[in-house]
Amino acid sequence: MNISGISIRKLAEKYGTPLYVYDFKKIRYNAQRLKATFKSDGVNVDFYYAMKANCHPEILKIFIEEGYGMDCVSPGELQLALFAGVKAGHILYTGNYESPVDLQAAYNAGAKINLDDISSLDRLLKVGKPELITYRINPGKGRGKYEQITTGGDKAKFGVPYEKAVIAYKNAMDAGITRFGAHMMTGSGVLDEDHFPYMLELFMNELGEIKKELGINFEFIDMGGGFGIPYFGDDKTLDVETVAKETMKVFQQKVKELDLGNPTLALEPGRFLVGDAGLMISRVTGIKKGYRTFVGIDAGFNTLIRSALYGAQHPIVVDGKEDLETSMIVDICGQICENTDIFTKDRAMPETEEGDLLVFTQAGAYGSVMAMPYNLRYRPAEVAIANGEAKLITRRETFDDYISRFQTL
Ligand SMILES: Cc1ncc(COP(=O)(O)O)c(C=O)c1O
Incomplete structure (x- = not known):
């Protein structure tokens, strides 16, 4: 599998997992398409990007360049919108x-x-x-x-x-x-x-x-x-x-x-502009054949919370096995110590093994923005595919990032 011509396997090898990857050309296309769709002689339309969907400053810049204003919901979002140049x-x-x-x-x-x-x-x-x-x-x-x-x-x-x-x-x-x-x-x-x-x-x-x-x-x-x-x-x-x-x-x-x-x-x-332009790559860390069959991955609700929060279901692709018949019915879960850390139940999958890459598509909106370091599993890295090249736009969170906020008594 690839995103905008770049191999998912190579991205995972270079940047590690879990990893968010965005196709910047697609985001710009979505921005332009929506504006063109609502173009009319009789109605003036103003577009504000709901930055809560994905507020990476490089993504905000695309919307600013395309003539979008920003829809903000907090002082932090206001600060970031102004920082990005709106x-x-x-x-x-x-x-x-x-x-x-x-x-x-x-x-x-x-x-x-x-x-x-x-x-x-x-x-x-x-x-x-x-x-x-x-x-x-x-x-x-x-x-x-x-x-x-x-x-x-x-x-x-x-x-x-x-x-x-x-x-x-x-x-x-x-x-x-x-x-x-x-x-x-x-x-x-x-x-x-x-x-x-x-x-x-x-x-x-x-x-x-x-x-x-x-x-x-x-x-x-x-x-x-x-x-x-x-x-x-x-x-x-x-x-x-x-x-x-x-x-x-x-x-x-x-x-x-x-x-x-x-x-x-x-x-x-928000979602319509960035949702289909992002995916989240995770790696299978263990397969448990217990009362049910669980495929455990290195992403959890700490990485992508939509399933735990709303029961939302993403398409999940096993990299390299896109064309295989499904042969297992599994629950896919993360490593967080909560029983709600489940992405999906009873999902039909092709034969999946430890080390396989599971790719959650349609993950560009309300994904990385809701990531958290619960259980001290740090927030994921983010990569943009722009001008045919992959570029790190957010480095993976580290222990030093985490500890830097604490003060001694
Ligand atoms: C006030 C407001 N505007 C815009 C949005 C963006 O919604 P969507 O991502 O569904 O387009 C939201 C999302 O909840 C919202 O609360």
Whole structure:
């Protein structure tokens, strides 16, 4: 197997395992393709990369070069976005349960601040009064690939419930804020094209009510991210062209019908832009034939937590055995001392042996960013394939990195 013409085996030999590898050409292609797909004469679209999906500074640079702003969720992300070179006016800050320190950082960075609750405004006003704010509105519905990543609806911890949105904006107007946006983000990993125009219509109807009550002309309407990628089993590919066509149709119709002025449509995708451009290489360390057959590998939830966190399933390829028939049913697990350190159960695999390389594809999003040194298994290295060459972009974490934070009594 190879990635962008470079052999997986050679990468593993040179850089060790577990290892994340990214195809930078693919990331740039994804960035350009999405922009081209949402190009329309009738709608101005602003793109913010949800850097939580993968915030390596070299990856952020690609998005900045391609004209993306950044969607940030913490002071650390703000700092990194500015470090990578994004312009202050191109940052959207969407926190949740924002502390005064968070809000101060967003205010100082000149970000467009997207408040998560009606109560957030008072905390913001103690820090400063921006000209423009936006609220994250929870429109009462949501949808995600897993319940854990369904970020809208009555079970989600995010956003201002729609019923309170009028009072939230009114409070901001009373405080002297004059410019507004509106935001929703209702779920991640969605593969159903109809979901996006459906949610946008619902949301814009709600914004129409707010406009009627308060006379606000929203400068932008942000429908979040959430575009899914196929991972495993019967996952299909999201037809993003249809999503773009249908959402922009709804957008234009609703702007006209509800007299919403001249807003920009904002998008903040993460997974769709980087997910399929990365993979994680691990090595089989032991095969246990016990009550079940376990294939143990040198990556665990400390390296890629999506399976332990949401039950997410990745395609897993045995390097060099891609064309072999499956002959074993196995559970694949890591070495962490937790019984939840399982990537998959009852997976049909070709004959797999100690020393084989297992490659987790579709691992570019929400992978390395969630890695942790639990059990003191240090965070993995990352390699970029750019201009036909492999280059180390993150060295493997070491004991010295780890110990450097501690102080003696
Ligand atoms: C506010 C916000 N915007 C954007 C995203 C990116 O979502 P996705 O990676 O599904 O596009 C998320 C993810 O949870 C989010 O919470």
